[in-house]
Each structure stands twice: as C-alpha cells, then as structure tokens.
Amino acid sequence: MSGELLTKSKIADALGTNPMRVTRFIERNKINAVKKEGKRELFKLTDFNALKKELSEPETKKEAQSHAFSKDDYILTLKKQLEDQQKQFDEVLKSKDETIDSLKETIATSKHVYEDMKDQLTVKDNQITALTKLTNNAQTLNLVDKDPKRLQTAQGNAEMKPEQSSSEKAANNQQTSESEKPRQNWWQRHFGRNK
Template identity: 60%
Template sequence: MSLGLLNGEKSTLLKKEGKRELFKLTQFNALKKELKSPEAKQEAKSHAFSKDELILTLKQQLKEQKQQYEQVIVSKDETIASLKGTIEAFKQAYDDVQNQLAVKDNQITALTQLTNNAQTLNMVDKDPNRLKAPNSDAESDNESPSSTSNVDNRSKKKHWWPFSK
C-alpha cells in the first residue's frame, strides 16, 4: 500500500481473490517507487522509536511535571501564608471595633447617669417636696395643693354648650 494510500487516498481495486487483492499495475509501480524514495525511508525512521529513546522522553516529561508540581506547591504555600496574614489583620480590626464599642457603651452609661442626675436636680429645683415624700405621683398630686391645676382651670376656654342644660 502506498503512502498516498495510507494517507487516505482511495485505491482502485480490480478484484479480490480469497485473501489477495489485485490492483492495477500502475498503482503497484507507484507504490514501489514511493517506498524506494529516500523521503519515505526518512519518514518511516522518524516514526520508529527505540525503547531507550522512549524511556528518556518519559523521564524528561516526569522531571518537567515534577517541577510544575513543585511550583504549584510553592504557589499554594505563598497563598496560604498571605491568607493567614489577611485573617490576622481582620482579627485585629475586629478587636479594635470591639474595643471601640466597649468605650461607646461606657460613654452611653455615663451620659445616662448624668442625664438622670440632671433631671433629679431639675425636679428638686422646681418642687423640693417631691424628693422628701417617697409617695407615688398620684398621691402627691392629691395631697399637695397644686397651683398648676388652678392655672389650667382658668386658662380653659368656656364654651356655650355646658350652659344649655
């Protein structure tokens, strides 16, 4: 079979007798000529590998793969170290925020206490009897004469409908 026939060219088979195939004489001569040419011999040699060459090629490929694997491992180790550093930075930032929140909570507590003290002082200034009497607001309103209730009654507008009855 010619190289041309090996590469996919169609052959014109004259006939088949048992296991033998009969081709045209021109095709047979062309095949003979191709096989004798130095290019065909060179191509046949280039496709043939010896076992030693194959072993050397495989060893070289293994070395290259090992180097690539080691590079990947080094790269992954660097990435892991970088991520650990990032995690530590985030932990530090989180701790700083927690400390700031604690300071804020203390400031709010102190401000609330100051506000309560200011309200207590304001109440003492207006009505000193409120601090002395531990009674509830309802009892203190009933017992003490309230000047504000008199003012409220006078300031109310009188309407005509209560007089219609």
C-alpha cells in the same frame, strides 16, 4: 508470509517503516481490510507492494529514516513531558501554600481588629452610662437651684404611687374650674365682652 493477514504494525515492521506511514498509505490508496478481529484490522502484505517500492527509493528511504521515531526517543519525550508537568505541579502547590499563608495572616489581622472594636464598644458603653448618670445629676441639681420645694415634692411623689400624673391633675383642675363657671351661649361668649 505474503499470504498471511497482518496488522498495520506488523506490516510496518515487515517493510521497515512506522505504523503511521502504513496508515497514511491505506487512507491514500483506499485499501480495505480483509478481515476484522474486534478493533484490529488485518491486511494482506501483497496490498503494500507499492509502499515497499516507495520505501526502497533512496529519497524516500532518507525521509523515512528522518521521520522514524524510535522507542527510546518516545520514552525520552515522555520523560521530558512528565518532568515539565511535575514542575508545573510544584509551582501550583507552592502558590497554593503562599495563598493559604496569606489568608491565615488576613484572618489573624481581622480577629485582632474585631477584638479592638469590641474593646472600643465596651469603653463607649461605659462612657454612655457615665454620661447618663451625670445628665441625671445635672438635671436634679438644676431643679434644686430653681425650686428646692419642687425637689422635695418630686422625691415625695416618686416614693408614693401616684394615681394620676401631674399633667392629668392639671387637666382635671381646669375642667373643674370651667364647670363651675355659669354657662354662656356662643353669642354671649363672643359679643358679650364688648358690652
């Protein structure tokens, strides 16, 4: 076995230590691999006599045992990590469900508020329509109180299609009366009245 080429883990098994210790020894002593097969590095066991001697010393043996990490310990550690992750995951799911429920309640409340506002707008529209009718009726009554003939004239004009509005008629009447007056020049208009 001493002439065989071994991987780090095989050397660790042969020396009764862990692969990490072998790796540290390789780095510290700058031992080069004799052969490489893909990613695996192969070493001679004889290159590790110094490590074997280190491990055989009583203090180092105790230290190695205290640092040794068995497969059972490793499995227990992994199980604990998985349980912790599962707890975190469950808490995240619970929080997510609470957030979704809260959002659903907010949406339901918003819909209710929207429907209330819609109803209020309908009521306002009805009130505006009613007020407009009342305003029109009040104006009509006001006209009747002032001049009943005006109401009849306004109703008559509304029934017939007027070709001209009342303001257009007034403007035409004024133009007609001005055209019938004798023309005066500027001097006469301003200074003729003083005479």
